Amino acid sequence: MTDRATPTSRARLVVLYGGKSAEHEVSCVSAAHVLAAADRDRYELVPVAIDQDGRWLLNEEAAALAAAGAAALPGHIEISGVAVEPPVALATPDPARPTVVLPLVHGPHGEDGTLQGLLELADVPYVGSGVLGSAICMDKTMAKTLAGSHGLPQAKALNLTPGSGGPGELANRVETLMALGEIAYPVFVKPANMGSSVGITKAHDHAELIAALELALTYDERLVVEESIDGREIEVAVLGNAIGDRPPRASIPGEIVAGAEFYDYSDKYSSGSATLLIPAELDEDESAIVRELALEAYAALRCDGMARVDFFYEREGRGFLLNEINTIPGFTPLSMYPKLWKASGVGYAELIDELVDLAIERHQRRSAFRTDA
Secondary structure, X not given: OOOOOOOOOOEEEEEEEEOOOOOHHHHHHHHHHHHHHOOOOOEEEEEEEEOOOOOEEEOHHHHHHHHHOHHHOOOOOOOOOEEOOHHHHHOOOOOOOOEEEEEOOOOOOOOOOHHHHHHHHOOOOEOOOOHHHHHHHHEHHHXXXXXXXXXXXXXXXXXXXXXXXXXXXXXXXXXXHHHOOOOOOOEXXXXXXXXXXXXXXXXXXXXXXXXXXXXXXXXXXOEEEEEOOOOEEEEEEEEEOOOOOOOXXXXXXXXXXXXXXXXXXXXXXXXXXXXXXXXXXXXXXXXXXXXXXXXXXXXXXXXXXEEEEEEEEEOOOOEEEEEEEEOOOOOOOOOHHHHHHHHOOOOHHHHHHHHHHHHHHHHHHHHOOOOOO
16 A cells, blocks of 8 residues: 555546557557546546547547546447547646546557657656556567577567568477477467557467468567466566656566466456466465566566566466566456455555656656766
């Protein structure tokens, strides 16, 4: 639990959602639940949508619904409103009422450092990791490379860039490495820059590998082919800034028991067939180990504000293996990040408050740096 400072005036909280991404719909659901839960005595809520063409829209209808109360809000905030330029959407009309941006734009152009760069140029506090941390964690090839340099345990994986031969040539390269014992079927094929399991396929043979590569290449030009782990899926939520008065802390671990062959997009957001176990069935030592690994990974990959750190666990094998870090984890009713913090003693509304406070703290600290030569 943390102290919740009462601001001298209501902050202007821009809830930024949508985006040009396959995770667009997930973002709209996340926004609805944040708008429903945020303290309207503490914040003036300003929903700003980004449609799939990249246009920014001031969603006045959603703002009116938020003002009417949580019961008036649907479970999915539509992309609509008056077109605005990003500087207009982010501008603070009253200097006594600070603006803070809560980005809920998942995937490319939202979670990969591009949006964070815009917010840095606008000189506005925002929730979550900065440009570098966001970019690293979004790109699975770079995240794996950096995590490996810090000695963090991971699954075996191949980072691939297609040549002129297309999926067939890539498949041959993968199977050449399989013959050398570097990796073996079944494997997961993933776009390097995508989240929510979009574009991910499990391949058991040559034909499935080619099909998986073809699909992944429709989302990105860089791919990851990763060994399939026969282990449990353990997730830890981390909250805090790498530097400052609120250092990162880890939630209790949770566990995903997939309803499908693996924890895919449908399992996460529509079918609801996955089981979320909170806390995970780990003993005290195992829980301490995975929480410490989550904090190490959070620091190594330059995260700030919040992230969900995902692991595989081979109890009788290699132990905990880092899978990935999500710097803008989902805030839907099925999402693990807010559930983990609720189970750790931080409720949904309080979680929003702390994220906003962390954003302001970081912005104030960084604004004190000299800008002259």
